[in-house]
Amino acid sequence: MSQAVFERLAIIGLGLIGSSLARRVMADRSPAGPILARELVAFDASAEVRLRARELGLADLVADDLAASVAGAEAVILCTPVGALGAVAGEIMPHLAQGAILSDVGSTKQTVLREVLPILRPDIPLVPGHPLAGTEFSGPDAGFSTLFEGRWCLLTPPEGTDPLAIERIERFWHGCGARTRTMDAAHHDRVLAIVSHLPHLLAFTICGTADDLADETRQEVLEFAASGFRDFTRIAASDPVMWRDIFLSNRDALLEMLARFTEDAQAMARAIRWGDESFIVDRIERGRAIRRSLIELKQS
């Protein structure tokens, strides 16, 4: 029988990510295969979600009490919205087992450090994580055990974190099918700002701009939505509260990327106004070059 990564694991928050992790842990109980956790305890702030989690068999035990759910766990993974992370961490801190690893799955990482480091017990290793995976759906029914297969999970442990704790969290994610990369939290937030947060902001905004057009034009915008606009509305279909939290918690990096983007868009506007053909073609060519690189990296 292989060694489980964790004897007892607690997952707090059973939305898309939390319930997917829980399903993966529960699906991984073959006597021969690797075992992510010998025992899984789960908790969600919503009584309705806890009830549904029990019906779905998402954990060995779905606790009704947050403090009780983390007692005795070797590791606790917070899967709550980013805006609730600090409060939940504060509440569980006194109840964590000696030396338990604390991790999370939030989309922004500097806020986690900012909110959790000041209240972190000295014996608790903090290994924040961010799986680059998701769908436009949410809630405990939306999760599935293969969500992390072949995806990245970025880890941003603060300096001085016990390397053994980092290594166990990495083993856990590898067992979920993900690849891991460790990086600085500020660097993480800048990369995600351009890769994910700014594209979502632009998609939400163009939908709003279209919605502001006069009634007749708006109807035609819908009727004649060519591929460009349709792709934007797909991105814009995501959960409002989750994205509000992401925008606010990655404010500095996002505003910087938006400022760079706006400068570039204004330069394009100027080139269009004055007919600077070579500038326009150069910018378009760079988009194609990035697309080619992406395809070469087999990300497409």
Next chain:
Amino acid sequence: MSQAVFERLAIIGLGLIGSSLARRVMADRSPAGPILARELVAFDASAEVRLRARELGLADLVADDLAASVAGAEAVILCTPVGALGAVAGEIMPHLAQGAILSDVGSTKQTVLREVLPILRPDIPLVPGHPLAGTEFSGPDAGFSTLFEGRWCLLTPPEGTDPLAIERIERFWHGCGARTRTMDAAHHDRVLAIVSHLPHLLAFTICGTADDLADETRQEVLEFAASGFRDFTRIAASDPVMWRDIFLSNRDALLEMLARFTEDAQAMARAIRWGDESFIVDRIERGRAIRRSLIELKQS
């Protein structure tokens, strides 16, 4: 035997759209079915493309001379890049048959009127068209006969155009599988600016912004491209010269939509900077509402 829409049709320019139209006309020769054109003559400025068009059997006759290709045709459809339309129209004008219908497939429509109306012979009805169809590929090999199936073709004839000429062009597009809608050229350009041209401008720009980041970050942008950014690069993979022409020929409407969008993006930036949660959620909700409307319209 059914009546053909045109006895003799000329298609000028055999890229994606022109070669797709040509394929559709040639595929439509069953004795029982409707016949789009009893005879199809095609021309392309490139000798190489003409050679390939003959190999592919894209027309009854691939002419080597532009003037000769339109002689005796009841209708001529210009499928050249928008930037070349005016010059080509000027060159063929003296050679058009008495009363021949002149049409095109360009993505912007005010420029067509601006360039062609001053040189238009009084006996020639002008029925500009714009099929909302395409792929990211180009050239005579990229076309296919079903490209227009179920898509819109927008027509922008100037006031006073012979209704019978408009009706024949509509019958032609219906025979290609498309739906048609007639509208004012300025209105067309505004709708397309928000539905297609601005989304492409934003996609090209964000790829350029990402490309400008420091080397280390750029590599990671490629590695960690989440769904948001990846969708943008797909849009940004289109043909540079075609898009340069579209941006320049729809300059006024595009710059106006970009200005509206930029105001909206700045308002979003301000809300993020000052933590105006309800503003942020409201803008995100509007994107979702538009997405829902699109799905209801079965455009998705």
